[in-house]
Amino acid sequence: MRRKLAAGNWKMNGSRAALAEVGALVTTHPQPGCDVLLCPPATHIAWMAEALAGTPVRVGGQDCHQNASGAHTGDIAAPMLADAGASHVILGHSERRADHGETDALVRAKAEAAAAAGLIPVICLGETLQQRDAGETLSVIGAQLAGSLPASADPRTIIAYEPVWAIGTGRTPTLPQIAEVHAFLRAELRRRFGTAAEQMRLLYGGSVKPDNAAQIFAVPDVDGALVGGASLKAADFGAIITALEGTV
C-alpha cells in the first residue's frame, strides 16, 4: 500500500549543466515503477521543476525556514519552495543539524511550516557512530522522532533513517541493523498515529549505491532510499530506481 520512493539529495552540488543528467534519467526511466524525487540546491529548483514538468519526477528543497516570510536574510520560506515548483522538502538532515545547530524543535517547526505551504516533509533522523557504539541508537532515534515530527503529522510525511556515520562514507549498517531501526520507527509511528502509520514511508539513507540498493530494499519496512552522492549521476540513480522497481 506504500508506494516506494527513490529520493535524491544533491546537497550543495550540481549546476545548470546537470540538466543533462536529469534529462538522461527521464529518458531511461520515463515511467518509473516507483516515485522519484530530486532535491537540488534551492537555486536549481525552478529550472529543474520546469525541465521535469509533464514527467512523474518530483522536485524538492533541502531545507526551509520555519516562518512563511519576514526579515531572515539568506533563508528560504516553504511557500517560496512551493512557488518555485517543489512538492517536498528535506528537513533535519544531519548535515543541517551539525552545520546549523538545528534542534528537533526547530525541525518540527519547519515541518509544520512545510505542511502549511502544502509541501511534504522528508524528516531525517540518525545516530552518530559514538551513539551506536554506546548502544543508544534506538533511544536517540526515538527522541529525534518524538521531537521532530509535528503532533498531527500528515500521513504523507516521509521519515528518512540516515545513520550519520553512513553518510558519504561508503559504510552502511548491516541489514539486521537497518531492519531493527525501521521496525522500531514503524512501531513508534503506529503508537502515535494508529493506522495512519501504515501509509507513512520510511526511507533508508547513507551510502546507498547501485551495488547495495537491492539488498537494502529487501529489508522489511524500507520503503525506498534517500540518496546523496549516487543521485548526481543518472546512471547510478537510475540503477537504484531499477533496484527499487524490482521490489514492487
Ligand code: PGA
Ligand atoms: P550519501 O548521502 O548517499 O552520499 O551517503 C545520503 C544523504 O545524506 O542523504
